[in-house]
Amino acid sequence: MSILAPFERDISWLKTEYAQINARQSILLEEKSRVVGDMLAAEEYLEDKAETLHVLQAIQEEWEYEEKREVEDLLSQLVRDILPHRADCKVVLQRGTYRDHTTLDVCIDNEGHPENVWEQRGGSINSILSLGLQFITLVKSGNRPFVLFDEADKAIKEELIPAFAKVVAELSRTLGVQVLYVSHLDAGIFEGLADIISFDEVDNKVVARHLKRHSVEKDEWISSGVSSIRYKNMRRLQDVTLELGPFMTVLTGTNDVGKSSALKAFRALARNGGTMGLISHGADSMRVEATIDDGSVLAYEYFRGKNKAKVKATYTMTDASGTDIEEPHNGKESLPPWMDDYLAMPLVAGVDINFCSQNHPAQMLDNKCCSPTQRAKLLSIGSEAAKVVDMIGQHRANVTAHTKAQNETKRSLSRVKNELNIVRPVCDLDPAEFDPVLKKLEQDYDFVTQLNAVGSEMVKLQEMITLLETLPEDSIELQKVDVANISSISALNDLADEMGQTTGMLQIYSQVECEDPLSLTKPRDNAEFVSIGRQMVSSLSLIQALESLPEGRVELREVVHSEGVDALAKSLSEATKAIRGTSGRLAAMEQQQSQIKVNIASLLEEVGDVCPFCKGSMNGEKHAH
Incomplete structure (x- = not known):
């Protein structure tokens, strides 16, 4: 390199x-x-986030006003129908905000002052209003219109239960919602209002007896209803099928026969919520089958399984002939991906609007089951206000x-x-400043490249001279070679003269340029120069000896060909011309002449004022060399 x-x-x-x-x-x-x-x-x-939210909520409130008034009127009427002594009752839906979320509380107007029903009222009125809210939200949601009530009348005074049952039956028919209603009361209360199924114990087994069927026209049937539910090895229900009516079906019976368990097992099917307690004693699994729509059967089986890692639940979906219409699903807790396409009873806003347990008969008002924020979302579903609710949700996401x-x-x-x-x-x-710097660097690089090339030629010449010095005089023999071909030897003599001059110029240039940071040629000391001079004298003697040979045939053994000498002379001549081309730069360095003269004087002292080429005196006179 x-x-x-x-x-x-x-x-x-x-x-x-x-x-x-x-x-x-x-x-x-x-x-x-x-x-x-x-x-x-x-x-x-x-x-603008606060102002944007305020505007959206104002639009939501405006759009909800009419619908809000309708809900308030409906709930107020329900209270008046069941509680005749509350004919002046007026239900008010009170909107609010909590952490930028819309809230909704159900209140009773008390002479212009709204009273929170859940916090300030209780008993019957809570159960009535929760019932009404559950019907309304179910209709708005788009879920399957099927709701299961487990003792929704638990907090209702006994004398008010017939009116309560009548309201449930009317809501079922008016709104087109199928109802499975569990009650511990006498079945006669519901006669003429609903289909009645009684769980009775026969030979230590529970059987379902259909006491009353409410006659309806075929076109009145709810197309999206559940026509039957079958239980196998579910607690005391070894193999029991409930044939449901299109609207309200009441399930009655004595205590501890499995009425509430029947609703819990169906909820287990809807939520994959099976437990070991639902499995009959001695059985390995319990099974619930729901026949829906056009006769398709959704089946859920929950296994006892001792190994917790073992699959405990399976789902199948078959048509009326028993052929699978979906891939069976195994999962301990997960629901099949196709579940909502068939049963269509998912949670809505986190609330289970298709079920109402006996532990929470007023779940739509109970803040633990349905928070004010969730109520606000539920009552906006399916209305124009729901679009604004979505916009508010998007706004919060944008924030x-x-x-x-x-x-x-x-x-x-x-x-x-x-x-x-x-x-x-x-x-x-400034490019006007930076570009000249680059150009100067390139020029200096080109100049140094030329000097490096000259140095390489000088090394080759020195090697050739050394080779010529090593030739013995008796190695020259006459051959059939024309003496004219040795004319290049004269050129070699001239080459020696030029070499002397070139060496001197390089010596001077190296001393002058020694302070240039881009210079690669360092000044040689006087001893090295004297050595070169002495070698040149020796070489000159050899050249002169060659010239003194008589004309004739000369054979040079192991001597460089004349063509090579000519080429070398030519290369050196070109290199010398390149170096002489630097005279312009040398002229600019006249301020260093004094130092050069000191160096020359030192050189003369080293050689004793004798020219190393011709042995002539150089004492104070101009010398040809």
Whole structure:
């Protein structure tokens, strides 16, 4: 590798880096512009977030007004129908906000002052209003219109239960909702209002007896209803089937025959909520089958399984002929992916609106089962207000996203500014100043390259001279070679003269240029110069001996061919011309002549004022060499 290669790489690297840094600055400036735009957009959105939410809630309230009034009127009428002494009762739905979320509380107007029903009232009125809210939300939700009540009349005074049952039956028929209603009361209360099924114990087994069937026309049947439910090995129900009516079906019977268990088992089917307690004693599993719509059967089986890792539940979906219409599903807790396509009874806003347990008969008002925020969502479902609710939800999501974007853009902007501060000193350089620096470096590099080439030629010449010095005089024999071909030997003599001059010029140039940081030629000491001079004298003697040979045939053994000598002389002549071309630069260095003269005087002292070429005196006179 050339000693100049690092300098060449440095110049190329400098050009490349300068271009890349300028390109990087352009990219950073574009990124800065984009980041600033994103940050301003985020700040603008966040600045108006409170006002935006207020406007959306105002629109929601306006759109809900009519529907809200209808719900209030319906609930008020339910209270008056069941509690005749509360003919002046007026139900009020009170809106509010909690942590930017809309809330809804059910109140009773007390002379202009709303009283929260759940907190300030109790008993019958809570059960009535919760019942009405559950019917309303179920109709709005789009879920399967099928609701299961387990002793919804638990908190109702006994004398009010017939009126309560009548309201349930009317809501079922009016709103088109199928009802399975468990009651511990006498079945006669529901006669004429619903289909009645009684769980009776026969021979230590529980059987289902259909006491009354409410006659309806075929076109009155609810197309999306559940026509039957079959239980196998479910507690005391070894193999029991309930044939449900299209509207309200009441399940009665004595205590501890499995009425509430029947509803719990169906809920287990809907939620994959099986437990070991639902499995009959001695059985390995319990099974619930629901026949829906056009005769399709959804079956759920829960296994006892001692190993907790073992699959405990399976789902199948078959048509009326028993052929699978969906891939069977095994899962300890998960529901089949196709479940909602058939049963269509999912949770809505986190609330189980298709079930009402005996432990929470007023679950729609109980804040533990249905919070004010959830109530607000439930009563907006299916209305124009629901669209605004979605917009409010999207607004909150946007606020979160813009807050995150704002933080990220601040970090990005800080990073971009730091990078710009790093590259700015280079990018701020004036090209009118930087380009001449690069051009000067390239020129100096080219000049040093030429000097390096001359130095290489000098080394080759020195090697040839050394070879000629080693030839013995008796190695020359006459051959059939024309003496004219040795004419190049004269050229070699001239070459020796030029070499002497070239060596002197290089000696002077090396001393003059020694302070140039780009110079690769270091000044030689006087001893080295004297050695070269003595070698030149020896070489000159050999050349003169060759010239004194008589004309004739000369054979040179192991001597360089004349063509090579001619080429060498030509190369040296060209190198000498290149060096002489630097005379313009040498002229500019006249201030260093005094130092040069000191060096020449020292040289003369070393050689004793005798020319190393011709042995002539150089004492104070101009000398040809």
